[in-house]
Amino acid sequence: xxxxxxxxxxxxxxxxxxxxxxxxxxxxxxxxxxxxxxxxxxxxxxxxxxxxxxxxxxxxxxxxxxxxxxxxxxxxxxxxxxxxxxxxxxxxxxxxxxxxxxxxxxxxxxxxx
DNA sequence: GGTTTGACTACCC
DNA sequence: TGGGTAGCCAAAC
Numbered sequence: 001x002x003x004x005x006x007x008x009x010x011x012x013x014x015x016x017x018x019x020x021x022x023x024x025x026x027x028x029x030x031x032x033x034x035x036x037x038x039x040x041x042x043x044x045x046x047x048x049x050x051x052x053x054x055x056x057x058x059x060x061x062x063x064x065x066x067x068x069x070x071x072x073x074x075x076x077x078x079x080x081x082x083x084x085x086x087x088x089x090x091x092x093x094x095x096x097x098x099x100x101x102x103x104x105x106x107x108x109x110x111x112x113x
Numbered sequence: 114g115g116t117t118t119g120a121c122t123a124c125c126c
Numbered sequence: 127t128g129g130g131t132a133g134c135c136a137a138a139c
Contacts, residue, residue, distance in 0.1 A: 029121055033134090039122095041134050046120035051137095065121060072120030 010036060014048040015055070017108050021062040024090040025106035026098055028066045035108040050075060061085040068101030 013036045021027055029042035038044060045063070052058040053075065061082040065071050073082035073096060083093045092099035 030123095033121085038134085041136095042121035043119060043133095044121095044135055047136060049120060060120080063120075070120090075120055 010038060010044065011048045011051065014045055015052050015058055017112075018049070018052070018058050018060060018063055019056075020108070020112065021059055021106050022111075024104070026062050026064055026068065026086070026091060026101065026104050027106045027108065028064060028068075030066055031105075031107050031109065032063070035112070046072065062089075062106075064098055064101075068098035068105075070096045070098070 014032060017032050017035060018027075029045040030039075032045045033039060033042045036045075049058065049060045049063060049072065052060060060072065061070075061076070063072070070082050070086075070093065073079045076082045083096060086093050086098065091104055098104060
């Protein structure tokens, strides 16, 4: 037994890390993937977030690509829900892109060290 | 069960 | 400098 926990853990870890993102902060798919040891599998993080959508309330809006662009906004109930939610938390977003992304960037590998 | 796609990233030319 | 391609792994068709 215990032969299928790897994948499940990966998804669960994604949800856990995303929920740990502080309010008003953002991170990238690659950062989460790298933190989980799945470096290079950033797509899996995105896939996990899609699966997480109908699941627990995951602040998926705090996860953007490496340049701070809200590429996943189309997957929300409304394309602008992601941006509004971020702005509501104090994150400046313009044209679907996070402003001061470097400052707001939250790296689990460092913050959760 | 092979092919295509996808909320990405990095490398190559 | 920048566009294109490859690598990643899982789900949908």
